[in-house]
Amino acid sequence: MTNNDYIIEIRNISKSFGDKVILDDVSINVKRGEFVTILGPSGCGKTTMLRLLAGFGQADKGEILINGVDITGTPPHQRPVNTVFQRYALFPHLDVYENIAFGLKLQKVPADEIDKRVMKVLKMVSMTDYEDRDVESLSGGQQQRVAIARAIANQPKVLLLDEPLAALDLKMRKDMQIELKEMHRKLGITFIYVTHDQEEALTLSDTIIVMNEGKIQQIGTPTDIYNEPQNSFVADFIGESNILNGRMVKDRLVEFVGHEFECVDEGFGEDVQVDVVVRPEDIYIMNKLEGAQFTAKVKSCTFKGVHYEMYVETENGFELMVQDYNAFEPDSEVGLLIRPADIQVMHKERICNTIEAEIVDANHVKFFEETFECLPHSGFEEGEKVKVEITFSKVDLIDHPEEGMLSGLVHFLLYKGDHYHLTILTDEGYHLWVDTNDIWDKGDLVGINIAPQDIKIIKSDE
């Protein structure tokens, strides 16, 4: 079934390089004329997705349709898309005019028509009178403008932009953002924009697709993505946020930082563990303590231009970031208040590590390609496939990788107010989630130990 509203339909695309999964069953629909941004940290698969759209590389699985036509196997020169590359990729042996006319000449467009179109796109990118210049004599910003002009001169149905502003300085980037938005409006064609800059994504897009580790995390408008992040990754990646462990007491009542708050979320069930996101600008901070929902002590206060950024610590040890136009002195007691609509409650992706395992003998179990000692168990046979559960806080991380039963590196970390929630990638490529009070950095090599009494064996579902 094809829907005519969609100019691009990406269906269940998967792609791996060697053992590494880059894209994992990704499906995206893009409406005609939309400005869509694929946003994510480096290595999330966003550039690979764009390259598959352009035709540089083949997906292992899935299909891509443009205008309802399957183009999965079409070579790049026959696709109705054009690309603006991150590092411009202008042809250094041709001047500005010849660069822009390159595609038109190949299509055998008459010379006077080429002339007209080159002048038109040069005007569009504010580069009139530059047509005879050598491309290498232009500044970075000017080269990027020529690259954009070259791509739109071919009048593509879809323009693909691969971090086009990443190499420019901040001021130039801001100007180009406005111009790109304006260009999108004038051309009326679909833009697919890839970036790791969340601010750029929020400024430019009609729709943002947040990606991480080859999977789509959330698709939505900039306001949706900012105000209602669907998981802790999105909340952490887009803007500043306080991400905390919480418990849904019942509908419209959630408990976190040791207090109960009214909220607007329903349908999570009663007494369910959740993640709670509160944006720092949504926490009201005041001197008087009455009328406040909870109190805290100011730890630090930094001037950020428009607002002050303060870290406060509640009486039960949770650290929160608060932004306000007024400064509050460090060490002063403050009252805090959060409105129900500003509390974003999210399902927890997992509440403990659940790992496929195999019983070795009476007190050993094998998982992650390693045999672990566990407490004597009953009811399981040798070689039986089981699952083990390990609480986040019971995984012990040590400095020296070689001294651990397993070794790995810190892949992702999230501050949860009173502890860090780490994602560890073991050397064998498995994920393990850990709660710890120790401070680790992304990329740290760690040894991993798990005590026998902390390995809980449960029956496999199968």
Add this chain to the structure above:
Amino acid sequence: MKRFFAQCYIWLLLIILYAPIVFIAVFSFTESKVLGNWTGFSTRLYSNLFTGDMQGTGSLMLAIENTIFIALVAAVVSTVLGTVAAIGIHNMRGSTKQAITFMNNIPMLNPDIITGVSLFLLFVFLHISQGYLTVILAHITFCTPYVVLNVLPKLTQMNPNVYEAALDLGATPFQALRKVLIPLLKPGMISGFILAFTMSLDDFAVTFFTRGTIGLDTLSTYIYTDARKGGLTPELRPLITLLFVGILILLIVINIRQIRNSNTENK
């Protein structure tokens, strides 16, 4: 004082290096049959060389023609092969790339005599009658790695996206190669060609073993045979001088090109 000795040393070295050639160049301007015997200034040997008025003329001129023909064919073919190979190597990843680059370097380090003997044995084994064809094949074999070595750096300097940009703008892979890749690789291909040409001109050992018994002579084998017959033909002196001057000019041209290239890159 230290500087003075350093200067003396370098000049002494240069004199020793260039003395034999200068010696021959000086004696190319006299008619004496025996080298080292000055019988007054004359350009007879030069005019003999060009008018062909000398002993064994035919075979010397033929040897020169053979040398240039073989060098041209070998340089053209190895430039094409080397460029294609360089593009292939550039697009490889990891250990395969390293292995192939390493294998490309071996023929350059391998002594010519070994290359020559092994090619000779190969041709005998394959029952290929030796002559023009085998000499050209042999020259292509040892010239190609030099072209690869000259084209590879141009590929690494190139923005990796330009080829894709050409495809993206509607060029077929062949058009992208012709309109984008080759113009960008041209400087590397030209220096590779020049190097291949001079390597082929220069070669003795490989030619000697692969020319067979049909009496094919290049300049180097001709001179070798001539010298063994007892004394060099006097006309070889102006020839050597001209060759030396020619190569000197070529080298100066290459150097100027390189300086210009690095200047434009710095701009």
